[in-house]
Amino acid sequence: MSTEKSAREALLDAALTYVAFDGWSQAAFAAAAQDTGIAPDKARALYPRGAFDLAVAYHRRGDAIMLARLKAADLGRMRVRERVTFAVRTRIEAICDKEAARRASALFALPQNAPQGARLIWDTADAIWDALDDPSNDFNWYSKRMILSGVYSATVLFWLGDKSPDCGATWDFLDRRIGEVMNFEKFKGQLRENPLTKGLFARAEGLLSRVREPSRTPRDDLPGRWTGDI
Numbered sequence: 495m496s497t498e499k500s501a502r503e504a505l506l507d508a509a510l511t512y513v514a515f516d517g518w519s520q521a522a523f524a525a526a527a528q529d530t531g532i533a534p535d536k537a538r539a540l541y542p543r544g545a546f547d548l549a550v551a552y553h554r555r556g557d558a559i560m561l562a563r564l565k566a567a568d569l570g571r572m573r574v575r576e577r578v579t580f581a582v583r584t585r586i587e588a589i590c591d592k593e594a595a596r597r598a599s600a601l602f603a604l605p606q607n608a609p610q611g612a613r614l615i616w617d618t619a620d621a622i623w624d625a626l627d628d629p630s631n632d633f634n635w636y637s638k639r640m641i642l643s644g645v646y647s648a649t650v651l652f653w654l655g656d657k658s659p660d661c662g663a664t665w666d667f668l669d670r671r672i673g674e675v676m677n678f679e680k681f682k683g684q685l686r687e688n689p690l691t692k693g694l695f696a697r698a699e700g701l702l703s704r705v706r707e708p709s710r711t712p713r714d715d716l717p718g719r720w721t722g723d724i
Contacts, residue, residue, distance in 0.1 A: 502540050502551065504530045509548050514593040518549040518601050546607070549598045553614045557621050559588035564625045574626075579672050581622045582646055583665060586653055596654050612643075619643040645671045 508526035509518075516522040523545040527537040541547035563584050569577050589595045602611025619642040623630075630638060648671060653664040 498540065501530070501532055501536070505532060505537060505540060506548055506551050506555065509545070510552075510591055510594055513597055514591070517597045518545040520544050523548060546601070546610075549601055550610065550614065552594060552598060553618075556585060556588045557618055560585040560618075561621060561625055563588070564622075569626065575672055575676055577626050578622070578642070579668060581626060582642075582649060582668055582672075585618060585622065585646065586650060586664070592654065595650070599650070599654065615643045615647050618646060622646075641675055645675065 505523075505526050508529040509522050511529070512522035512525045516525075523537070523541070524534070526548075527534055532540075538544065541551070560581070564581055567580070567584075569580070572580060601607055602614070616639060619639040622642060623638055628635075628638060645668070649664065649668045652667045653661060656664045658664070
């Protein structure tokens with residue numbers, strides 16, 4: 495691990511000690527820098543937006559933990575519904591500090607921070623579908639991530655208030671949300687086969703099939719590009 499990455503991880507770990515009391519605040523950021531012995535200007539170089547960037551890093555750490563656990567799991571033995579449910583549950587279980595997640599949810603719910611919060615949730619859904627080797631490359635690429643973003647965010651909000659043993663109520667809630675998605679897919683199949691709607695449905699699908707997934711390869715023929723967070 496590089497020195498810079500180690501310093502970033504150390505700052506985040508130290509900040510978690512204070513987040514439960516101070517939230518993702520500049521006070522928590524300053525205290526973390528002091529505890530780790532990292533100079534304030536160096537800490538700002540690592541996290542230019544201070545505690546806000548720490549909250550972003552905390553979310554992305556959860557994604558990384560999830561991906562490592564999914565890679566180690568035997569997903570091939572599961573059906574699609576089981577894999578998606580397992581992935582969402584794995585992501586939530588990767589949140590080691592519920593209070594830190596609660597404070598982050600409140601932070602990203604603020605109007606000025608909502609775009610970043612939406613980006614993080616979308617990236618989590620994208621990471622899940624990529625880990626599950628989803629083959630979609632048309633409009634379904636977008637719709638699957640949009641639907642899963644809603645399922646994930648709703649389940650996290652339920653989990654934050656869940657006091658049931660072993661979070662059993664949360665996993666029941668998640669299973670119901672996934673069930674609703676599967677029922678919607680079944681309804682789409684019925685529209686596709688119904689003589690009264692299959693023509694219209696086929697034309698709509700034909701148009702949507704022209705939508706392609708975004709390119710993952712950076713273009714070099716543009717004058718510049720933004721690769722950071724919102």
